[in-house]
Amino acid sequence: MTDTPRIFPRPTHRPELIEFLEARRSNLAKIMSEPGPDAATRDKILEIAARVPDHRKLAPWRFVIFEGEARSSFGQHISAAFMSANPQAPADRAIFEGARLMRAPLVIAVISAPADCPRGTPKWEQELSAGAVCYNMCLAAQAHGFGAQWLTEWYAYDMSVTAALGLQASERIAGFIYIGTAAEAPMARSRPALEKLTSFWSKKS
Numbered sequence: 001m002t003d004t005p006r007i008f009p010r011p012t013h014r015p016e017l018i019e020f021l022e023a024r025r026s027n028l029a030k031i032m033s034e035p036g037p038d039a040a041t042r043d044k045i046l047e048i049a050a051r052v053p054d055h056r057k058l059a060p061w062r063f064v065i066f067e068g069e070a071r072s073s074f075g076q077h078i079s080a081a082f083m084s085a086n087p088q089a090p091a092d093r094a095i096f097e098g099a100r101l102m103r104a105p106l107v108i109a110v111i112s113a114p115a116d117c118p119r120g121t122p123k124w125e126q127e128l129s130a131g132a133v134c135y136n137m138c139l140a141a142q143a144h145g146f147g148a149q150w151l152t153e154w155y156a157y158d159m160s161v162t163a164a165l166g167l168q169a170s171e172r173i174a175g176f177i178y179i180g181t182a183a184e185a186p187m188a189r190s191r192p193a194l195e196k197l198t199s200f201w202s203k204k205s
């Protein structure tokens with residue numbers, strides 16, 4: 001992660017970027033494979049992910065990286081949490097739950113870590129910034145040619161899993177970003193009709 005000086009161009013028309021954003025889709029973690037990004041590319045993805053709007057520069061988020069064996073060792077916490085909440089579950093379910101992070105070569109937990117901001121950046125804004133980090137991370141991974149999916153599933157909300165991850169009381173998991181080689185191109189997904197979601201404000205006299 002370098003602190004390279006950058007040149008900041010004025011916005012220019014970038015058709016390739018528009019095309020990328022117009023066609024953007026998540027890639028399913030369950031059909032991701034090796035290889036994942038190398039260390040330099042992973043760090044670049046993190047650097048871009050952290051380049052989000054952040055009111056008062058609080059950086060109210062942090063990252064936990066799961067690569068290699070760390071994915072299965074943390075999977076043991078996920079599996080144990082599931083089996084303790086579901087003692088009747090069949091034994092093969094423990095294996096399934098323990099293998100969740102193994103679906104992709106790189107998984108990054110984005111932790112929302114809102115600061116107690118004396119100058120008053122609302123917690124809501126800090127949490128929104130963590131969401132922006134997750135999305136930027138997906139875009140950065142895809143722009144580098146990898147598949148990416150933002151998942152929370154059940155274990156992002158399980159207290160024993162979050163404790164194993166070392167979360168403080170004020171912290172929450174914004175997402176687990178799964179990154180790897182996309183096995184296939186995603187199918188189209190229907191999108192909302194914007195006219196139903198959009199209005200033009202007009203002052204009623």
Ligand SMILES: Cc1cc2nc3c(=O)[nH]c(=O)nc-3n(C[C@H](O)[C@H](O)[C@H](O)COP(=O)(O)O)c2cc1C
Nearest residue numbers: 024025026027149150151152153154174175186189
């Ligand atoms: C906060 C958040 C959590 C999500 N968690 C899940 C999840 O647990 N399981 C899932 O199938 N999709 C989840 N998604 C949705 C996927 O990331 C993805 O957006 C979805 O599969 C639709 O694909 P698209 O991004 O191509 O529109 C989540 C999205 C967000 C914003």
